[in-house]
Amino acid sequence: MSNIDKWRKRAAQIVGQENLITENSELIPFSHDEYALDTFNRMPLAVVKPATEEEIQEIVRLCRELKVPLTVRGGGTGLSGGCVPAEQGVVLSLERLNSVVDADPANHIITVQAGVALKRLYEEVDKMGLYFPPHPGDEGAFIGGAVATNAGGARAVKYGTIRRFVLGLQVVWADGRLSNLGGKFIKSSSGYNLTDLIIGSEGTLGIITRVTLSLLPRPGAISTLIAPFDSVRQAIETVPDILHRGILPTAVEFVQHEVISCAEQLLKKSWPTHDGSASLLFILDGRSEDDLLAQAEELAELLESGGALDVLIAESPERQEEILALRSMIYEALREGTVELFDICVPRSEIAGHVEFVKEVEERYKIQLPTYGHAGDGNVHTHYMRKAISNGLLGAEVTGWQQLHQQVREELFADAAARGGVISGEHGIGRVKREYLVNNLGAVNVEVMRLIKHALDSENILNPGKVVQQY
Amino acid sequence: MSNIDKWRKRAAQIVGQENLITENSELIPFSHDEYALDTFNRMPLAVVKPATEEEIQEIVRLCRELKVPLTVRGGGTGLSGGCVPAEQGVVLSLERLNSVVDADPANHIITVQAGVALKRLYEEVDKMGLYFPPHPGDEGAFIGGAVATNAGGARAVKYGTIRRFVLGLQVVWADGRLSNLGGKFIKSSSGYNLTDLIIGSEGTLGIITRVTLSLLPRPGAISTLIAPFDSVRQAIETVPDILHRGILPTAVEFVQHEVISCAEQLLKKSWPTHDGSASLLFILDGRSEDDLLAQAEELAELLESGGALDVLIAESPERQEEILALRSMIYEALREGTVELFDICVPRSEIAGHVEFVKEVEERYKIQLPTYGHAGDGNVHTHYMRKAISNGLLGAEVTGWQQLHQQVREELFADAAARGGVISGEHGIGRVKREYLVNNLGAVNVEVMRLIKHALDSENILNPGKVVQQY
Structure with a gap:
């Protein structure tokens, strides 16, 4: 019996035959992410x-x-x-480990x-009358995966990424032993911080089986503001002053x-303003309506003195x-x-x-690179497009995008590094960005990561080939 | 020439003879902490x-x-x-690595x-017009040490421990190589989080040489409230509702x-109230006087409905x-x-x-265990006293404190673990608590820590014998 046949036989004994997939056609969805x-x-030999x-x-x-x-x-x-x-x-x-x-x-x-x-998770937290701020785009993501990539989302300006909310983890190590890391406390100086080591390690150091999250009281009031500007630079440059x-x-x-016109076309809805070339969008929360109003007024003043062409406040929850x-x-609209x-x-x-650099690369390579993102935390999203966009609609395939892809990626990553940034703010390194990590972080850092991987998973059982190339 | 003589000779060449201490009398201050x-x-062979x-x-x-x-x-x-x-x-x-x-x-x-x-550091941040919230008690601590122990302090309720403010570190590893970890960005999913692994590792995994900290705008207004209660339990039990x-x-x-009477005696000042047996002390900050006032009013109401005997607001900065x-x-008053x-x-x-358990242990062992601490974050400070306290003054040595010390420690640590807590919230494990870590965190967690220590410092050069016992 081959090794994998042995594995399948014993895995079926562990989880039951009905929870083991070995049919090629059923394995296909597990061969890729988004x-x-x-x-x-790559097709798995079993799920x-x-x-x-x-x-x-x-x-x-068994795997070991x-x-x-x-x-x-x-x-x-x-991604x-x-x-x-x-x-x-x-x-x-x-998918079956889904209990509160x-x-x-x-x-x-x-x-x-x-x-x-x-x-x-959001529903359960809602039932508790509490609030879990991190919101990576896709609510179909599992909390384990969100923690394994230290997922971010737009709300990191005030509340930080998911890391800040993880108080504890349950982890199965590569030798099959199980640990409870952290717990229901918010301060610890008791040994190495294994919790934060596992967060963002993308399944390569241990398997996250449980997550303990700290929650916040619900904000008393929430409001959304839009401010259009002549240029994206002018928009972005008002932000530090506001935070200050x-x-x-x-x-x-x-x-x-x-x-944004692509999303307008997709949703058949209109962005509140078409003045200028770029907008800032703010979500404010406050303890009370009064607190919120005071913040919104001060914010509007700062935006106007920073050159905003207008300041629009969305009053109703619907708007x-x-x-x-x-x-x-936007992501959905451009995805195709x-x-x-x-x-x-x-x-x-x-x-x-960086956004201006992207524009320059766009013009140089004649590849459209629509860019938007989190002006409060520096996380910039750029799409590398294989289709042309015109009036918010996707057009024909651009010839030559295959040949230019790697070059453009390298240029953007090099610019990120030169500006003291990182190549991934929230999606993770995975397999796609692995080869670029050394240039970003330096050989010593990556070497230390490999030492840790080797120490915790000397047989390379857990998600090998991701984040860093193993020994 | 002995090994240490060789070391001294070459160390003098590296730093200059004037920066190498080898005289016994001058080495004494380096043989202990507080x-x-x-x-x-233990006396070092050189500093x-x-x-x-x-x-x-x-x-x-050279050490390696x-x-x-x-x-x-x-x-x-x-400690x-x-x-x-x-x-x-x-x-x-x-001490000589002290530049901004x-x-x-x-x-x-x-x-x-x-x-x-x-x-x-506080002075430099002040010059920038900004605010660095973490405040471990002793301002003589170095930032490197504060980060190495993940120091806390009282302000962790709202702002978290020092960990939350560390964006980047420069670290010298056990092989003498240098890394810059993290940087001037607030989101990263780019490889393992080495920054948070080093924070709290107490000099055993790498030497922190530089620290990059995120700062906040100064709060617009700050206020202090005191609320006395009949019992410490009643006081503490109002806190969750307030946070909620x-x-x-x-x-x-x-x-x-x-x-608190000990501190009153030491400072010859009076605590604002002697009603009841315990007080809660709140520091509030707000964006403006109005914001602060709204918070203070709501807080006062909650305290009163929670059974506070009074709510006193300290208006002037002096008070x-x-x-x-x-x-x-309190620490200073009891220290002796x-x-x-x-x-x-x-x-x-x-x-x-836990506080009631400490009281029970106090009565059982006839050792005074004055207790106070951070009601917002669960970090409780208990002094094991060798002197009796009476009317706020330290009296004679208690006979038998030496014999009971370890037993009391074990009882308190066991209670912490049973309640899902940790033995150190902010001081670190160091040498003093090392033997207790396994009981607190479990053998698997400590084993994983030892694997990491071994991977990053196979020769046991960096602060051996601290946090965990090495291989």
């Missing part, structure tokens, strides 16, 4: 769907014994090929299994009007939702023609410069 | 004071070559023996060398009146300072009679139970 190209896609942490431990021990590489998969919404299986590898799907373990409103804490989808004045919006997004939908549907969505993060003061 | 007992004190990161690299390479253990020392204000040298070891003092590398008000960021004292209502104080401290001085001088200051951290809902 990265647009098929460059790194296993454990129901408990103990079953995960057994599966990991039979030297079968194991890749964990959450919602499959990643870096992080959950694509390794050669001769299998996939462990978290402990809802603890007194401590403002919830513990869920890793396979809980974000949509469900102590106004801390939940989100500050910049959009160029030629980019707020419409505006946020337009912003968040997108080859790669970058998520470079630079220091706040470098955003405008 | 832990009260001399159990773990070296490098002036640059490059000199640190050379010293580390000659197998001389190296312990880094900051301000020496630790866990973390900077006490290893057997046949030397000390590297950071980069003050960047536009990005709200400062980068300093690790030997900058906290007092100086969206009032997020900078600090929430609980003090028992019999404990605010006096009250905070009284709170922060203190054997050990614990810093257990438990979930917020477990604070009252």
Whole structure:
């Protein structure tokens, strides 16, 4: 019996035959994530769907014994090929690990299994009357995957990325042992911070089985502001001054009007303004209506003195939702023609410069690179397009995009590094960006990461080939 | 020539003879930190004071070559023996590495060398017109040491511990290579989070040479409130409700009146109230006087409906300072009679139970255990006293404190673990608590820490014997 046949037989004993997929046609969805190209896609030799942490431990021990590489998969919404299986590898799907373990409103804490989808998590937190600020775009993502990539989203300006909300993790290590890391406390100086090491390690150091999150009280009031500007630089450059004045919006997004037009076409709705060439979008929250109003007034003044052509406040929840939908549907609108969505993060003061550099690259290569993103935290999204955009609609395929893709990527990544930034602010390195990490972080940093990977998974069982190339 | 003689000769060549201490009398201050007992004190064979990161690299390479253990020392204000040298070891003092590398008000960021004292850091941040919230008690601590222990302080309720403010580090690894970790960006999903691994690792994984910190705008207004209660439990139990209502104080401290009397005696000042047996102390900050007033009014209402006997607001900055001085001088007032200051951290809902347990232990062992701490974040400070306290004054030595010390420690630590807490919330494990870490975190977690230590410092050069016992 071949190794993989042995594996399949014993895996079926662990999870039950009905929770083991081996049919080629059923394996296809597990061969890729949402990265647009098929460059790194690979069929798993099997997919296993454990129901408990103990079953995960057994599966990991089995993989280690039979030297079968194991890749964990959450919602499959990643953009870096992080959950694509390794050669001769299998996939462990978290979809059956979807229970709320402990809802603890007194401590403002919830513990869920890793396979809980974000949509469900928001509902559970809502039932508790509390608030979980991080909001990566896709609510189909699982919390385990969101933690494994340290997912961000727009609300990081005020609240930080998901990392800040993770108080504890349950992890299965590469040898099948299980740890509870952290806990229901907000301060610890008790040994190395393994929790934060696992967050963002993309399934290469341990399998996240449970996540303990700190929650916040719901804001008393929320409001959305839009301010159009003549240029994207002028828009972005007002932001530091606003933050400096102590106004801390939940989100500050910049959009160029030629980019938002794609979402307008898709949703058949209109962005509140077409003055100028770019807008800033602010989400403000406050303890009360009064607190919010005071912030909004001060913000409007600062925007006007910073050159805003107008300041529009969305009063009704419906109008707020419409505006946020337009912003968040840019990705959806461009998706069909997108080859790669970058998520470079630079220091706040470098955003405008980086966006201008992207424009320059766009003109030089004649490839459209629609760009928008998080003006409050420096996380810039650029789409590498294989289709032309005209009046908000995707047109014909651009000839030569295949040949230019790598060059453009290298130029953008080099610019990020030169500005003291990183090549991934929220999507992760996965397989797609692995070769670029050394240039970004330097050889010593990557070497230290490899040492840690080797120390915790000497047999290279857990998601090998991702983040860093292993020994 | 012996190994250490060789080391001294070459170290003198690296830093200059005047920056190398070898005289016994001058080495004494480097044989201990502020832990009260001399159990773990040890004389270093030499102290070296490098002036640059490059000199640190050379010293580390030298230590590795000659197998001389190296312990880094900051301000020496630790309480866990973390900077006490290893057997046949030397000390590297950071005192000459005290420059501001980069003050960047536009990005709200400062980068300093690790030997900058906290007092100086606050001054530099003040010059920038900005605010660095973390405030561990002793301003003589160096930023490098504060980061190495993930120091906390009272302001963690709203702002978190120092970890949340560290955007980047420069680190010299055990092989003498240097890394820049993180940077001037607030989002990253680019490889393993080495920054947070180094924070809290107490000099055992790498030597922190530079720290990049994010800063905040100064709050527009600050106020201090005191509310006395009949019992400490009643006081503590109002806190979750307050936080739940969206009032997020900078600090929430609980003090028992019999404990504060020691600080009253020392400072010859009076705590604002002697009603009841315990007080809550709140520091509130707000964007404006109006914002602050709204918070204070809502807080006062909640306190009164929670059973507060009174709510006192300190209006003037002078009176605010006096009250905070009284709170922060408790440690100083008890110090002379203190054997050990614990810093257990438990979930917020477990604070009252833990404090009552301490009381019960106090009565059972007839050892005074004055307790106070951070009611907002669960970090509880208990003094193990060798002297009796009476009417706020330290009296005679208690017979038998030596025999009971370990038992009491074990009882408190076991209670912390049983409540889902940790044995150190902010002081670190160092040497003093090392043997207790396994019981707190479990064997697997400690084993993983040892694997990481071994991977990054296979020769055990960096601060061996601290945090975890090495291979």
